[in-house]
Amino acid sequence: MQNVLVSGASVAGLTLAYWLRRNGFAVTVVERAPAVRPGGQAIDVRGVALDVLDRTGILAEARQVRTRMRGMAMLDAEGKELWRTTDHTYSSGRLDSEDIELLREDLAMLLHRQAVDAGVEFLFGDSVATLDEEADGVRVGFEQGPARTFGLVLGADGLHSKVRQLAFGPEERFIRHLGAYLTVFSTHNFLGLDNWQVWLNDDAATYCLYPVHDNTEMRATLGFRSEPIAYDHRDTEQQKALMTAGLEHVGWETPRLLEAMRQAPDFYFDSMAQIHMEQWSTGRVALAGDAGYCPSPLSGQGTSLALVGAYVLAAELGRADGDHAAAFARYETRMRPFVGLNQALADKNAGGAPSDEAMEEAKNGIALDA
The missing domain is CATH 3.50.50.60 (FAD/NAD(P)-binding domain)
Structure with missing residues (x-):
């Protein structure tokens, strides 16, 4: 064998x-x-x-x-809601589709x-x-x-x-860089999301928030657009500093999210590539x-x-x-x-x-x- x-x-x-x-x-x-x-x-x-x-x-x-999201809302950089939908094409996948999200x-x-x-x-x-x-x-x-x-x-x-x-x-x-960096981490559901996704987007940054584990926890994906950056992919403190710099201009709940990111036990950061x-x-x-x-x-x-x-x-x-x-x-x-x-x-x-x-x-x- x-x-x-x-x-x-x-x-x-x-x-x-x-x-x-x-x-x-x-x-x-x-x-x-x-x-x-x-x-x-x-x-x-x-x-x-x-x-x-x-x-x-x-x-x-x-x-x-x-996952079984009811729908999603899109916000601008200051947290103003631009639109919302319960069309599952935009959240956790169509419920009438064989495809699944987990x-x-x-x-x-x-x-x-x-x-x-x-x-x-x-x-x-x-x-x-x-x-x-x-x-x-x-x-x-x-x-x-x-x-x-x-x-x-x-x-x-x-x-x-x-x-x-x-x-x-x-x-x-x-490697082929695609012009952005992102982080994913877990935190408590301090927004009280109930099977609902929230997206925020501006010209330089974006993020997506959604609850998991029966709405007891929130998963956050934050990202910013950038040309390639030289960084150590094993140095999490450096990566947290890069993400903070990339999103600190964004309003709404961004300061709380960045603080949650700094405390997260499962922090992940990488380039879109x-x-x-x-x-x-x-x-x-x-x-x-x-x-x-x-x-x-x-x-x-x-x-x-x-x-x-x-x-x-x-x-x-x-x-x-x-x-x-x-x-x-x-x-x-x-x-x-x-x-x-x-x-x-x-x-x-x-x-x-x-x-x-x-x-x-x-x-x-x-x-x-x-």
Whole structure:
């Protein structure tokens, strides 16, 4: 039984780990965080990605924990309401649609449970430090634990992938900045929102607020527009200062939100960006999800793309009879058109809502059983 290391325990990594086990591999997942990461924004699962959840055995549970917003209001920079709607197209997804919206943490917990039950080994509180490819495997050095050799190493470790850096080169070769930065965090529902979203927007900044966990908690996504900024993506205090500077001109509840951000236990900050690569594999190393082809939150398809990409990569490795090079090639052939459709949505969303035809193609433009 070939052993495989998956770096990253978010949606792509957990899906990949589960389906690799189902396809006969011994799987180890290494994750820098001490456990599956809490927090994160509400995410969408659409089209063919719903089939992945169904095959993974968690679609019914995912539907049970979907968000159920009644509607939303749009405010200007001073908090004046511009309009409101109860059309679910603008909030948590149409209730007459198969597509669902749920919290990232809820989906991750469901996937983690399935992976554990399937026999996946987890190394929390550690990360990949070195990769040295040998004749029959990859010698992996870890930041904390002892080095080990794996037959394959699969990077599902996000926009700032360490596996991508070690195997392919520096991040700046592959990242495409989309002109904005955002933060996501949790706080108590001090606005008293009752299954209702609030959006605020001006020329330089925007944010979205919505209640979760039976309206007891509020999830905030704040953002500001900017050219690329040099910052340390591990330095949270620097990131909080950047977000404060980007939003301090905005009125209404912004001061309270920024103070809540500074105290949040699950603070997340990053750029709106995409990853574009000519190849997603080299030797015995391959990438999945945001590590290889991040579409950015502007696409609305990052989670769906991660689910489908992980499933397809595991399926191709399972049918390759040990020929990982052939599996990686088929994975790229199948996924590249689908990735292109989904990354293109970011530009369409930035300029206005994409057409129904573009969204339908992006949601369903791949066959899982090809």
